[in-house]
Amino acid sequence: MDLMILAPIGAVAALLFAFSLSKKVTSESEGTPEMQKIAASIRSGAMAYLKRQYKGVAVFFAIMFVVLMGLSFLGYVNMFVPVAFVSSGVFSALSGYFGMNIATSANARTAYAAEHSLNKGLKVAFSAGAVMGFSVVGLGLLDMSIWYYILKFYYSNLPAAEQAVQISSAMLTFGMGASAMALFARVGGGIFTKAADVGADLVGKVEAGIPEDDPRNPAVIADNVGDNVGDVAGMGADLFESYAGARLSACALAVTAGFGLTGMAVPMALAAIGVFASIIGTFFVKTKEDATQMDLLKSLRKGTYISSVLVAVCSFFLIQYAFGMEQIGLYFAILSGLLAGILIGYFTEYYTSDTYKPTQVLAASSETGPATVIISGLSLGMMSTAIPVVIVGISVLVSYYLAGGILTGGPVDFNTGLFGVGLSAVGMLSTLGITLATDAYGPVADNAGGIAEMAGLGEDVRKRTDALDSLGNTTAATGKGFAIGSAALTALALIASFIQQVELVDANAFDLRIINPTVLIGLFVGGMIPFVFAAMTMSSVNRAAMSIVAEVRRQFREIKGLMEGTAEPDYATCVDMCTRSAQKEMIPPAILSVVVPIVVGLILGVNGVAGMLAGCTVTGFVLAVMMSNAGGAWDNAKKHIEAGNLGGKGSDNHKAAVVGDTVGDPFKDTSGPAINILIKLVSTVSIVFAAVFASVSLL
Template sequence: MLNDLFWIVPVCAIIALLFARIFFKGMMKESEGTDTMKRIAGHVRKGAMAYLRQQYRVVALVFLVLCALFAWMAYGPGLQNPWVWFAFLTGGFFSGLAGYIGMKTATYASARTANAARRSLNDGLKVAFRSGAVMGLVVVGLALLDISLWWLLLDYFVEEATETEKAIVITTTMLTFGMGASTQALFARVGGGIFTKAADVGADLVGKVEAGIPEDDPRNPATIADNVGDNVGDVAGMGADLYESYCGSILATAALGAAAFRMEPDAQFNAILAPMLIAAFGVILSLLGIFLVKTKEGASQQQLLRALDRGINVSSLLIVGASFLVIHLLGLSYWICGSVIVGLVTGIIIGKATEYYTSHAYKPTQDIAKSSETGPATVIIKGIGTGMISTAIPVLTIVAGIILSFLFAAEFSFANMSMGLYGVGIAAVGMLSTLGITLATDAYGPIADNAGGNAEMSQLGEEVRHRTDALDALGNTTAATGKGFAIGSAALTGLALIASYIEEIKIGLLRMGEEVLKIGDNVVRTADATLTDFMNYYDVTLMNPKVLSGIFIGSMMAFVFCGLTMNAVGRAAQKMVNEVRRQFREIKGIMTGEGEPDYAKCVEISTKGAQHEMVFPSLLAIIIPVVMGLIFGVSGVIGLLAGGLGTGFVLAIFMANSGGAWDNAKKYIEEGNLGGKGSDNHKATVIGDTVGDPFKDTSGPSLNILIKLMSMVAIVMAGVTCAFSLL
């Protein structure tokens, strides 16, 4: 089934990993600076690694239980593909590995970035961005390598009557390792988000508001935990998150391609290979974009943003040409290139809309800052209102993206459902094709933030702190943009996964021996049934109460999940606030600099809080699709996924943008506007920022994983849903 073009995919994966190593080695050659800088970086690195080891112990236990369940389902009642348990395990392993490597790089890079900023703004930007690029390249490299190895393994072992059937079985089997990646990503996002925001809220409320000291002042007991949290939440969590988005989009599109071209054996493998090749070319073009990112001394926020945009935009423009080349080499319809372009443009528009609503260079965030003149209540009201309004452009953009990508691939006909959905999948691949550089801009953010903290705690001087503040403010914007981008890609990927779920249902029915479907007065062979046939067979219409029930429960899940994670942050933050207050009260000499705070105790509180609180929300996301399938069957599950996708997407955009806007409103005042640091206006925006912290760094980003994880669980449990349902 393989052809020579397939080998481009693993070769590009290896190139990505090689350059990730080169950038890592280059960063490690930089000096960490003074002994104080080294000591502070060591505290952060030790705390981050200790947390991650503890998190992986909990996740490993969950994975062992689920693997045992999948193995029993496969080898016992035969409801599961025998490869699923192993695919699930490898997906989780590579997702966790991507996050671990990215976080390790970030903890070594922060002090080096601060030290490079002592020389110039451009040197600081270069070290931070190249270190962030390690994360981007590791994610795409490991993902493409994992996909390539799995294809080779299954191509060798899977035996079916025809090559066409074999391709469908392989692609649907490969989808299941996405559940492992999604499960690991959710634990990383939820756990890391709870850790970082508990520390951040404690540091801000007691340090900034009550004690009146700077955010990263070494006298603040929670400051090390805050810096550790930036790494475990925004680096390890984001890496695992986008690893599963990247894999999910490629694998879902491959499965849809296998189904859409099942009547054309010669074209089928090419349709499967197309998303992999587009992603492979994206690796090379991301590398080119990374080398284009540089700036000049004294650059403004707009100039710094343009420096990053230059790399992203060049990569995005060139991937358009690369997609035409891929489609030409594979002999597919050139209209599919239109879907790729739609995906790219959709991602760019969502990113720009997020930038507009969250950067303090623009009016919405400046207006939030100005509302601080009447206190924290109006800051919060204004931020919530801005976040709600900010959902309009991303939602309209996604709607246009879905329609246009569908029509391009289906050659402007709504009748060809299979090809249209393949187009939606390929649009998601297009959006994520340059992930190597777009993720670099995201991972850059916490590195710059930690660099600023190191500069403050090491008392490096006003000029250096000004440079790190500029890099940090840019990082807040890129982090917000990255979250919008991740959520947008989740919407397209989630839709492709729902379509892939039907293909898995087909295989589940065939495994049970259901060779024909009776649809009204017609009888259709299960193997030949189309997506429309399955919609009719399971009565997936808005008049079906099972579908409506699923939509309501899916929508509810988005809010319940956010409520659980927000309350988890609140409980952990309360403990942190009480601990910081205790230390200020009981440890003599903290405020004068004669006594040293107990940083380790604050790290311990965040770690315990995160480990305890992350389990229930994460398991709920796994259990609900299974329960829905057992009670309401296939139609109920499709309703659940549709409700979760629609509500989860809008809610995630709202939370990410409002949180980002509150954060940058605070930064706007800290730059000397409206009274500057320590003013009543500043304290009001600090309150707004603490409300926004769990919005943008815990609940919001976790929602895009929830959307995809529920779909992945539904796909993996499709055999059980086919065999058992009460209604």
């Protein structure tokens, strides 16, 4: 049996399951006329933003298409690359669109379902998140399946071994479109959501002293829109890109290791197995009324763990069928990736959930004001980087040595070991359907809580939506940790693929000794890129947020009766301001990500690029973990106080925690998660231009 056929089968299964879940969600009632009105405003703002973003991104894609066409005519890239660049960007955009469409349809339905029971609210929100998860994996598998069969037909006259080389080499360059789309979606969405969130919190909570999601706050609709454009559309495009990059690099490494078309099929088949395992896992997500946060977390974990166990069992038979028992080390490489993903998720939860001591200590630091909250949060974020680095390091060692042949007692095969590292990244992402469902669930629950507050639903409903929202904060932090961990493994595989792409042009191109000046300079430049990128995105949020703060203050000051609840705020102006700011501010960081590797390659050559990729991956991974975990912990420390601890809402402790949360907002939702896309985009750009760097450089 041709294992590759599992990929399109898995793609169709994922998309059909996503479609069935979307029908199930939309069959639920959207609640009262007031709830429907609020939901419609959020939906309208989110779709207007997405439409404007895609128009702007289309210009960038058109320019890059022309550039890539020129390179293909000069023989530097495969002639299919320009079209594949556009197609992967389109599929990535579609995954974000489908996810946001269902999320904005499910928010009011989740709030209304919570009127009946906590479990029903959880099921609606989780089902909406699953639509996003399975749309991403379905479209990702479909895109690669289509291109595989197109290329296989085109190269059908070549021997099987040569076919594998040509197909894998061409497909490796196809991920740049997905990476570019992901960066625009993540950065633009992150700027939008955090500008609105900061404006709503600083003026509404701290200055005016009104509750979160109070309908009197002019930025509250923009805040809810932002949850969707940042944490749904942005996250969807982000993980679509990780999913594509991991499989593309693993396929290329399989061919280099000598496994041919069969080796290429294994990562694709593993992804398909993950689809079916994730579908089964979704049926185990349920809870009881009056469940604690730990009970809710266990409900989501149960589905994820069951899916992981199914992948672990089935992947053994996949490796045995494809390669026989002599390559059983590849199976342990898959297991190492699966386990690494689970562990990174667990320790991210440990550092960011108020169920555990680190965030409780952070909340307690509010006793002495916002300064100590910020110091404590930064300390927590920095400390939280240690365990993920150790986990990724162990996963790389285990997958490399076990796949490379250490089990047989012979010398380690370098290329097979690298294929093992690539497979561990695919293994980590194999259960992405359900993992992303638990992440995308969060913004739906957050919006549901906002709608419940604005529509004046009962205290019991608000209590349930608060519980679901608090769970969403933890799952969102866990999802970001998972995305960053998978990005690190994927980036390592992409670096190996870059080196192999260059060696196809010039087998003696590399001198990667650390004392080689070009390598050393590349390391420094690569280490600097994530910091400059983070600074640019943080500054973008700051500028956009300042304008929203000024607008909210103006409306509180000038609209008579607004604070008394007898006049309506101008929500549309805040939404429009966030949209315009996000579109403008997302361009410079995106240009940085594409231009810097090209400039480094043209000046320092392939050795400088290799150093740059290593430096960018290391510092990017650590900085992204620090920022995401610090931001998540600040958010949940605020939620911990709002739950009635340390003085509760409106206390000095609460105001200090709100300031910490405001600092953490761009950490966890803009800069942190965008850095993991940065390190992969820099790698994919380098791979696409590898032949240019090998042929044309100053040094």
